Amino acid sequence: MKKWVLSLSLAAGIVGLAGCGGQGGDTVAKTKAGNVTKDELYEAMKDKYGEQALQQLVFEKVLSKEYKVSDKEVDQKMDELKEQLGPQFQMALLQSGFKDEDDFRQSMKVNLLQEKAAAKDIKVSEDEVKEYYENKQKEITARHILVDDEKKAKEVKAKLDKGEDFAKLAKKYSVDTAANEQGGDLGTISIDDPQMDETFKKAAFKLKKDEISNPVETQFGWHIIQVTDIKEKKDKKSFDKVKDKYENELKVSKLDPEMMQEALKKELEKADIKVKDKDLKEAFDPILNEPKEDGDASDSEEEKQ
Structure with a gap:
């Protein structure tokens, strides 16, 4: 507040x-x-x-x-x-x-x-509203490895690309002490979760299931993100019914x-x-x-x- x-x-x-x-x-x-x-x-x-x-x-x-x-x-x-x-x-x-x-x-x-x-x-395009709508209709489960600089993030990403275990690398390298004990797991995330960094959410919601991101910089450092599950919400609404509401939410999010x-x-x-x-x-x-x-x-x- x-x-x-x-x-x-x-x-x-x-x-x-x-x-x-x-x-x-x-x-x-x-x-x-x-x-x-x-x-x-x-x-x-x-x-x-x-x-x-x-x-x-x-x-x-x-x-x-x-x-x-x-x-x-x-x-x-x-x-x-x-x-x-x-x-x-x-x-x-x-x-x-x-x-x-x-x-x-x-x-x-x-x-x-x-x-x-x-x-x-604030101006938002129809495509932006549709993307926001799609993200609002689902929840993702994600995990991450957080490090202090881009160089270290690239090193970790290279290890993942070679097939090394995500959870083990999280425990070894991640500075997120709360999440790294769970292999970097952050639990379920929604696109309008106020506790999550906006840049992090934007990057995470673009990923497909099991896909691993390139290094993503936020105010907290550099993240390697993996989405482990994607679920559609049960009460999915039609785009026409929520378009105006979501357009306003999207504008406010840009302020x-x-x-x-x-x-x-x-x-x-x-x-x-x-x-x-x-x-x-x-x-x-x-x-x-x-x-x-x-x-x-x-x-x-x-x-x-």
Whole structure:
């Protein structure tokens, strides 16, 4: 779960207090040492969480004007997350600072709105969607040998090409200590498994049963992959029924944090935001006035000279 969503649960409290104009003297808590008023509480919350809370509230308002996210879409994402986390779901919410599922649902909705804003300009071909569809209808069982560099990966591949045993080579060379005790076995993998590296999945799902890949580089190192089994899902759906859904999923899978941020920036610029609270004037500067890296580098060089 993304860290920024934490502020949404705080935002509701701040807005609720802000709506009490004219009642700023109302007492929130009484003590023998003095009372705490709504104004005092609002100012304290604003000082600590104000910018984050304002950002998230504006994000939802601005994005909701152009894009729609249904309760059904949020429910689906919630169900997916629950399935992925299993018994750890509730603990994950608490560790991320959410009071309950309703708090998290609100942040999930904003994230989906931002995805839609960023994905609208992504182009995918009919062939890409069909390939994605075919991969979604099956599950593979795979094993791998993970090493630190390409040279070692090529050496291992050469040994496999000569007929040496995959499991024995995994135990000898693989740095994946969890998998190499099982001969490199990774178990069953689906194309939308969030725990697996995207580059790894793309390479693995192109393989036929028992086929061994050439070295594949990911963020973890260099892999030699073998698919040991391929099974069609029992509830296979027709392409026409899921085409639009899969096209959107494919677009979203191509997004990265920079694209999400740029899409959000464009929507905020169109909204022409004017912050009236002087203490929160700079709340959107990190997004709207983000310095360009090239410019920063040039400035640094000039300063050195």
